[in-house]
Amino acid sequence: MAARTQPPWQAPPSRPDLDLPPLHVYNSLTRSKVPFVPIDGKKVSWYACGPTVYDDAHLGHARNYVSTDIIRRIMRDYFKYDVRFVMNITDVDDKIILRGRQQHLLSQYTSEHPELNNEVQETAAEAFAAYVKKNLPLLPQGLKPAEFAEQSKKAYGHVLEGKAVEGDGPPGDKEAKVKMHLKTASSAAEALTLAGANKIDVTDFYTKAEDVFLPHLDSLYGGTINADDHSIFTKLTQKFENRFMEDVRALNCLDPDVVTRVTEYGHQIVSFVEKVVKNGYGYVTADGSVYFDIQAFEKDGNNYARLEPWNRNDKDLLADGEGALTNKSTKKRSDADFALWKSSKPGEPAWPSPWGPGRPGWHIECSAMASDVLGQKMDIHSGGVDLAFPHHDNELAQSEAFWSECRHDKQTHQWVNYFLHMGHLSISGSKMSKSLKNFTTIRDALSRGDWTPRGLRIVFLLGGWKDPVEITEGLVATGAGWEDKINNFFLKIKDLERNPSPENAASAEEDSALAAAFATAQTDVDRALCDSFDTPTAMQVISRLVTDYNSAATRASLSDATALSIGLWVTKMVTIFGLDSEASTPNPNRIGWSGIDIPSAAAPFVYPAAALRDAVRDAAKSGPQALSREAVDALLASQPAPSTTQPADALPYAEAFTQFRADVAALAAASAPPASFLALCDKLRDEVLWALGIYLEDRDTQALPALVRPLSADLIAARAQKDAQAAAKAEAKAKREREEAEKKRLLAEKAKVSHLDMFRTEEYSEWDEEGLPTKDKEGVELPKSRTKKLRKEWERQRKLHEEWKAGKME
Structure with missing residues (x-):
């Protein structure tokens, strides 16, 4: 083939005939922001690298898939692109083969x-x-399990204390891996020690020792299993694919439009590899494997490692890209050449090919599947940033080698126009990783309440999609504060829907200022999203607009139309960001998000009960005359009692309303004071409705009706804190009272002693007629200074005793 020069990136042609948004995206191919122009008008073709399904997805995966979902929703619902989203499931690779076989x-x-x-x-x-020898080389050979704890502290104590394995640098993935191996070996050592003392059952033993059993059994018997029985591997992958889909749906991620699986693409992958070889960019080795020829590819004018050229000679990354089961003795033309097709060894699944039984290389799967579904060119390819090299760089090379005959304008074929790479999620400086076992699974985090789907998504929105996110207490608090602020805003606007302001109550000046702030916010959000989906700025703008609303004059000074318009727009934006699990697309008539509405069965009774309570409180504050029997009857008539028959789920709310009405009527009949009515209103708020999961938030300073809202974690926590403070205050008061009572008791006991007898002790030998000492026990006359001091004590006791005798002391 004649040599040709390949531009690093060919910008898609502009489309002045289309009304495209001025969107710029950060493209990993150019390492810069470039205009986004789809290949086919407003249609966007998108391929995303999906999970390798051999274990549960963790929060690091959530970072990737949630951030991808956010961009996808913005493209679809904000910019109105017709997005076709394809995602693969890697259900055969070295890790799956190894894990499936070991299990x-x-x-x-x-x-x-x-x-x-x-x-x-x-x-x-x-x-x-065997595990210790391979993974913890600093420990002595022949180490007994009972000695492991002591020896591991000696050998790896610096790592356990948060230091680097070598040198003075900060700890990272290497140290996380050492900690993982220490934990695995420690668990096995404990199991063996307990077994030696007959203090563990067989189930617990296997559980604790599992992670050392797996590689050992594989080394002994891995090559003996029937590799033609693919169910050995697919029963593992099918289980975890289903669990993965459950997890990302729980995080409110949209399903892909198309899902592809490697095991369903055996024939297409073989055909793909054949064409790469035919085009001169692949070669077959003696063992029946096929490798990509990087030298031939570059000799022909192509660029390899376009995404991360600085990593092309990184031996660790190259080895990781080839997989743990790759035949290291294979005669490759270059160490950097990567497998397109791997000959299967004993114990590995195999598919037929012209080169003998084998299986796909890791990178080829995505090239074959994406090309099959999306064709010779696509708009977007995405994945986690750790996939950029070697996975995506290898995808690019082999795909452009496959499509090398499909050139446009005599230029080399460009398979992907835009690469989007999502940043890592890290804890304590180390990225989450299945191989490091330093992760929290999505389902564990959600089930334990560590995170909510909305809370996690907010944290990712507050960070740039391509930037790393470090989980810190400050970040979590910022996200929770943003959510609480928007939640309260929606509650106010929803209340405004139910309780419109009086006509002509708006202040033109205040309303105009807020309307201007609203217009500015819309412009700023649009500018942010056009700037490579800058959600951190967009989130700040939304928060600022809510602050402007809250800081404006009282609601009566603003027109309902302006407030409702803001509510609808904020709802639209949070829905586009995927923060509302009840709406997959924006609803132009809906305000709020899931979780701010009380149960539908409660609404017919709680809202009337809240309105009646508001009226009773206002009356009680006006004085006894407003609580006459006639006045209360009029109030009760304004909120009629519910019928006696209600659906089961509505019955508790109906009973609460009915009982409150009855209690109000009883107080009126007894001519109870206003304080009794106010106490009853507090009981409805703090006990009755609280127990039903509903809270009435009084807004006396604004002369507004009580805000009806469902209980939230924040409200419950605030109540618990308030109760704890009240309990602490009550205990402090009780303690003071006990101490005061004890003081009084001791004083009373002391008062019973006569001043005439108080000094008649062995400390003295003579006294005068008043009982005052004159000589000490040795017969020595007391000095005048001492006598003067004793006289003062005697006077105090005389007064105390006489008060006691007179009955003035308890």
Whole structure:
């Protein structure tokens, strides 16, 4: 082939015939922001690298898929692009093969060895020794399990204290991996120690020692399994694919339009590899593997490693890209050449190919599947930033090698126009990773209440999609504050819908100022989203607009139309960002998001009860005359009692309303004072409705009706804190009262003693007629200074005793 020069990136032609938004996106291919111009008008073709399904998805995955979903929603619902979103499921690769095989062997072993006998313990000890030797080289050889804790502290204490394995640098992934190995070995050591003392059952033993058993059994028997039985691997992947989809749906991520699976693309992948070889960019090795020829590719004028050229010689990344099961003895033309097709060794699944039984290389799967669904060119390819090299760089090379005959304007084919890479999520400086086992799964985080789907998404929105996110207390607090602010805003606007302001109550000046702030916010959000989906700025703008609303004059000074328009727009934006689990697309007539409405069964009774309570409170504040029997009857008539028959889910709310009406009537009949009516109103708010999950937020300073809202975690926490403070205050008061009572008791006991007898003790030998000492116990006359001091004490006791005798003391 004749040599040709490949531009680093070919900008798509502009489309003046289309009304495209002025959107610029950060493109990893150019490492800069460039105009976004789709290939086909307003249609956007998008391929996203999906999960490798051998374990549950963790919060690091959530970072990738939620951020991707946010951009997808903005493209679809804000910029109105017709997005076709394709995602793959990697259900065969080295990690899956290894994990599936290991789990199969462990299951087989445990079923054949159901008792914790000597053979099992010996095998576990061998597995422990092999694991320590391979992964913890600083520990002494032949280490006994009982000595592990002590020896590991000596060898790796600096790592456990947060220091680097070597040098003085900060800890990172290397140190996280050491901690993982220490934890695994420690668990196995504990299991072996307990087994030696007969203090563990077989189930717990296998659980604690599992992670050392897996590689050991695989080294012994991995090559013996029937690799033609693909169910050994697919039963693992099908389980975790289903769990992955459940997890991302729980995070309110949209389903892909198309899902592709590697195991369903065996024939297409073989055909893809054949064409790459035919085009001169691949070669077959003696073992039946096929490799991409980087030298031939670049000799022909192409650029390899366009995304991260600085990493093209990184041996660790290259090795990771090839996989743990790759045949290291294969005769490759260059160490950097990567596998398109791997010959299958014993214990590995295989598919037929012209080169013999084998399986796809990691990178080829995405090229073949994306090309099959989206064709020779796509708009967007996305994934986590750790995939940029070697995975995406290798995808680019082999795909452009495949499509090399499809050139446009005599230029080399450009397979992807825009690469979007999502930033890492990290904790304590180390990214979350399945291999490091330093992760919290999505389902665990949600089930424990560590995060809510909305709270997690807000945190990602507050950070740039391509920037790393470090989980800190400050970040969590910022996200929670933003959510609480918007939540309260929606509650106010929803209340305005139910309770419109009086006509002609708006102040033109205040209303005009808020309308101007609203217009500015819309412009600023548009500018931010056009600037490579700058959601942090957009979130700040939304927060600022809500502040402007809250800081404006009282609601009566603003027109309902302006406030409702703002409410509708904020609702639209949070829905576009995926923060409303009840709306997959914006509803132009809906205000608010999920979680701010009380149950539908409660509404017919709680809102009338709240209105009646407001009226009773106002009357009580006006004085007794407003609480006459006739006046109260008129109030009750304004909110008629519910019928006696109600659906089961509505019954508790109906009963609460009915009982409140009855209690109000009873107080009126008894001519109760206003304080009794106010106490009853507080009881409805603080006890009755609170127990039903509803709170009435009184707004006396604004002369507004009570705000009806469902209980939230913040409200519950605030109540718990308030109750704790009240309990602490009550206990402090009780303590003071106990101490005061004790003082009085002791004083009363002291008062019973006569002043005439108080000094008649062994400390003195003579006294005068008033009982005052004159000589000490040795017969020495007391000095005048001492006598003067004793006289003062005597006078105080005389007064105290006489008060007691007179009955003036308890």
